[in-house]
Amino acid sequence: MQWINAIVQGVLVGGLYALFAAGLSLIFGVMRLVNIAHGDLIVLAAFLALVVMQTLGLGALESLVVVIPLMALLGYVLQRGLLNLTLGSDILPPLLVTFGLSVIIQNGLLQVFTADSRRLNAGALEVATFNLAGIDIGVLPLVMFLAAVAVIGVLQFIFYRTALGRAFRATSDDADVARMMGLDNRHIFGLAMALSLAVVAIAGVFLAVRTNFDPASGPARLIFGFEAVIIGGLGNLWGTLAGGVILGVTQAIGAQINPGWQLLAGHLVFLLVLAFRPTGLFPRIAG
């Protein structure tokens, strides 16, 4: 029963990992940009939620109303003002600029908020559980998991069923021709980053409600998201969800064996996938 419980918790936390991954995957898909500051932006969103809760007296989940638009705006400005300048055939500038950004965000947060560990309080919801066939399931983790599934569903819809998604895909295919069709790729990339950081905002608030966080928490989140993307297969959002769940479950099983093995077990499954299925478990079928 302990094992089943661990697996269920792992599945639920996998939804959070999929949220870390979705924003990363989205911008890679649209503009081939790998954002090394992604994890730090998640933590930035968490701190932003903290400030919003303190100043406006909102609850943790309600703070999303403010945090999502703010992060989306930040994404658009960041893309137009900085990241668009790095795009081109050379992979060095985007990598090194986002790496610099990561260091700046981490140390900026350290400067403002100190190295203290924080957590967002979600009130009564945090401790609510229900019992399903002998397994205690937390209401909050379940809500988060369902929200993660919903976010990925919405992203999938935007990508494949809307004019914006069409513009994303066209720009990703051939930015020059897209430009000739009147799509300004700088604006499209700005919108993609805005959408990515909107997802980051949700991921950040969920992370902060679930566990402790501090200014140095970002890189680990980047790595979990990245592993979920690779395990699931590039360019497949539902695969990314599966990748997140696999990662979460493996970590939970590892922790069950020995607390020191939690992260190691997750990395191990990532390396196994890389060794035996380098395109991921659910690569996107062409066409």
Place this chain on the structure above:
Amino acid sequence: MSAVTPDWRVERATATSRLAAVVAIVALIALAAAPAWAGRADMRLLSEIFTYLALACLWNLLAGFAGLVSVGQQAYVGFGGYMLFAFAILLGVNPLLTIPIAGILGALIAVPVAVLIFRLSGAYFAIGTWVMAEVFRLVFAQVSALGGGSGTSLPVAVVKDIAEGRDMREWIVYWAAFLLVVVVLGGTYWLLSTRRGLALAAIRDSEVASESLGVRIWRTKLMIYVVSAGATAMVGALIFLQKLRISPDAAFNVNDWTAYVIFITVIGGIGTIEGPIVGVIVFFLLRETLADLGSIYLMILGLVAIVVMLKAPRGLWGFVQDRFGIELFPVRRRIRYPLD
């Protein structure tokens, strides 16, 4: 113009580079003799500069010349450091001897690591290297014989293996650092002037073109990765020989062993031999003046690196080079006409 004897010749040296060679030799002699003129604190600072210069040079070889952007070189720094402690404490090997051992083992372990992460292309490769460094950290945190998660110190008896007297010890460690950086700098220069080096330049200039030229990109990249991993592990062993204490968090620290190193190289000039030297000077000047600012210092470094990357992608040195055409350590061959 005669068809028989060409009136041009191909050469690498220039007047500036000959002057640079003279200056470099004088500087090397002065630095080798540092124990005679420098105080203990100065020598420590110089040793630290040497280790950072070596790390920057090796990272530059990877990212600037082979196009392998790693943000996980701390894996090998930490690995080398732990090899020092493992061999010196557990097996009683002389600490100085552990440095080459760390190099060989670092290179060996880099092979399977490379085989795995080379499956990740371009930008994802970078994060893959980071995951590897995390794996190394977590594994060494599990080794209780080396202090587990909280780390361990080098026992006094082991330290005395280096030399009995404290001054002599410090000199030996200084000379080891000096020797290592000279070998790394010289080795990089030599590597880039060989045929393999030219192949590297081809990789950097155009992946597609060199593929069609039949350059065995994958193997060349693998070789560069393995060599730089081994050398980084040696630097790592040396770093922790200076510190005499190790822990997983210090050994595999991404800020200390990768972020600083990237900033040094980017600011100095990525993809140039001289860049890391310029970068390390700028880095330590900034640090000596701004270190009190703590995290703001790091923010400034990050900002400077971003600005340099956008405005002068080949760094301060590349800027000087483009403007004045100076090359101190020429690896490119140029065609000379007698009129020059």
Place this chain on the structure above:
Amino acid sequence: MPEPILAVTELDAFYGDFQALFAVSVAVEPGEVLAMIGANGAGKSTFLKAVAGVIPAKREAIRFRGESIGGLSADRILKRGIALVPEGRRLFPSLSVEENLMIGGQLGRKGRWSLETVYALFPVLGERRNQASTSLSGGQQQMCAIGRALMANPDFILFDEISLGLAPVIIKDIYAALPGIVAGGAGAVIVEQDITRALSVATRVVCLQEGRVSLQGRPADLDRAAISAAYFGT
């Protein structure tokens, strides 16, 4: 004499340090179809790309409807009503046929072209509207590329290598559709390797040779020998 709708004056164009066009001057009057001919590398595609804003040009060198548009970005030039059907079709591979057409129409310029009218012009596209654009044959892809440009409801349309690599039957279809395409707009420029075809639809011909205009005139006024000389530089 009417005011030219497109007036290109002393246009120079470069790829890096390489100069591809030298002081090319061409004017297109309303309702005209200009055929641009010339050997490979003569600068025909470069000319179209400069007009469409894909490569840079001096502001004053290109005037459209009396306004200087040289060097504007491609999306701004499209907003003013000039569309390019690029060489090699360059459809968006991850989009379906219909999605490709919709991208063309997403600026929302008003006019007679819509999904329905494009499908009426090229019925095969309608039949395959939900297929991946990569599943089309070469000729169908060219139709899709033309349809995609038409969806923007341009006043002026530029066709680069309109028949290159297509089967003769398909070329015939496309040329049959051409008068209908051009009739609704203010003019067109066609780049074509096949001189006979070019002369059959064009109201005027410009021949480029090594980046310079070597001949210009109405098809009826030009004899074969003159064209051949201008084409090959003999």
